[in-house]
Amino acid sequence: MRTTAVVTGIGVLAPNGVGLDEFWAATLKGVSGIARMTRFDPAGYPCTLAGEVDGFDAAEHLSSRLLPQTDHMTRMALVASDEALRDAAISPADLDEYSMGVVTASASGGFEFGQRELENLWSKGSKHVSAYQSFAWFYAVNTGQISIRHGMRGPSGVLVGEQAGGLDALAQARRHLRRGTDVVVSGGVDSSLCPWGLVAQLSSGRLSTGTAPDTAYLPFDERAAGYVPGEGGAILIMERADAAARRGGPTPYGVIAGWGASMDPAPDSGRPAGLRRAIVAALADAEISPAAVDVVFADAAGEPDLDRAEADALSAVFGPGGVAVTAPKTMTGRLYSGGAPLDTAAALLSIRDGVVPPTVNTTRLADDRLDLVIDTPRTAAVRTALVVARGYGGFNSALVVRATA
Incomplete structure (x- = not known):
């Protein structure tokens, strides 16, 4: 019999909500976190909009010793992991350090930290470059910092597959559980909203140049012309079902x-x-x-050819209009490695609450083969959900989540 991997805790930092409850309430209300960038002046760049995590002050959650060592992305990941562990009612100090692992996804690493240190190198010289640059930029830094913070010395790693990597990380976490690890912290949190990071994203040719937040990112719409980038994501606590039951933790999400x-x-x-x-x-x-799938959380690239390819795949598997489809990322932008874990969190909450969150702003459907949930939530008995993610470079990933019973 295969080991059952359950999700017992979720931590979220999203452009439309800091914390799981705030994110979910905003998502069901159709509240968007997309606006003109404020972290730097985007004037002169073709893309000026982003989904920024508003109201997050790392100094309120992390020690002053840790702040100089970490990129903004890592600070958010640490806070999200803290929230997820609290949600799961897990105190790492009470568990065997080798029974806990960490697997995260990353698309770009700590770009903002790297840009700052490169500026110091160019303008001031090598003696002014932080020693922490050696790891603060690295793809695996979130995994490392989470494991150090909580004393987790079990199997760990990082998956790099752009938007698809977030689902691949959850799958790798499930593998570790099946091999005997009790708890794995997994998911993804990303942020590349700095000039260097934005220029790197522009090279894909897929970013929207729209300036109106309610029309810049319109997946599956006749007006689709690219996507809006964002930051944030979700960290999930995954456990073997028997281990979760043995410690008497909360009822799993799914x-x-x-x-x-x-x-x-x-x-x-x-x-x-x-x-x-x-x-x-x-x-x-x-x-x-x-037929067992009740809803699909779409990749929703927001680019006509890619949207059509996704509609082709969904209609081929489920039949035209054969399953409800939603893209709540229209309220956050695409979060790269954090996007699919955030969709997975939303899928689990859909199962818990019996509701499918909406796709906002898309009003002129380009493809009538999709039963897209638009504007308002749809009440439904959700037992099984499919999360789909595609990454730049040809990565595809799909994850099935279901109710526990």
């Missing part, structure tokens, strides 16, 4: 039931995109049929 991944073929190869294969693999891993 089960990580299935996962699948694929790669797209080379451009102009004439071969089909790989998203359908990832979805089929996830359903097979969960041992369910497409």
Whole structure:
């Protein structure tokens, strides 16, 4: 019998809400966190909008010793992991340090920290570069800092697959649980909202140049013309079901039931995109049929060709209009490695509360094959949800979450 991996705690920092309850309330109300960037002046850049995490002051949560060592991204990840552990009623000091692991995802590492130290190098010289630059920029830094903070010395790692990496991290966490680890902290939190980070994102050619927050990011809409970047994400506490029951923790949010991944073929190869294969693999891993899925949390690239490819995959698996589809990331922007874990958190809350959150601003559907939940939440008996994510470079990932019973 395969080990059941359950989610017992969730920590969230999102552009439309700091903390799980605030995020979920805002999401169900259709409240957007997309606005003109404030972390730096975006004048002169083609992209001026972003989903920034407003109201987050790391100094209120972390020691003054830790702040100089960490990028903004890592500070958010540490606070999210603290929240997730509290939510799961876990005190790491009470557990065997080797029974706890950490697996996070990253798309870019600590760009803001890196930019600051490069500026110091160029303008002041090498003696003015922080020694912490050696790791603060690194893809694995969130995993390392979380594990150090909580004394977690079990199996750990980092997955780098852009937007898809967040689901891959949850799948890797499930592998560790199946191999005997009791608790794994997993998910993703990203932030690259600095000039260097923005320029790197612009190279994809997929960022929206719109200046109106309510029309800049319109997935599956006739007017779709790119996406808005964002920051934040979610950290999930995953446990073996038997270990969670043994310690008498809270009722789990749900089960990580299935996962699948694929790669797209080379451009102009004439071969089909790989998203359908990832979805089929996830359903097979969960041992369910497409009919068992109540809602799909879409990747929602916001670019016409990519939106069409996603609609192709979903209609091929579920049939035209065969499943409810939603994209609450229209309220946050695309959060890279943090986006899919945040969607997974929303999917688990949909199961808990029997409601599908809305896709906001999309009003002129470009594809009538999708049953897109628009503007207002839809009440539904949600037992099983599919989360879909695609990363720049051809990464595809799909995750099935379901109710515990």
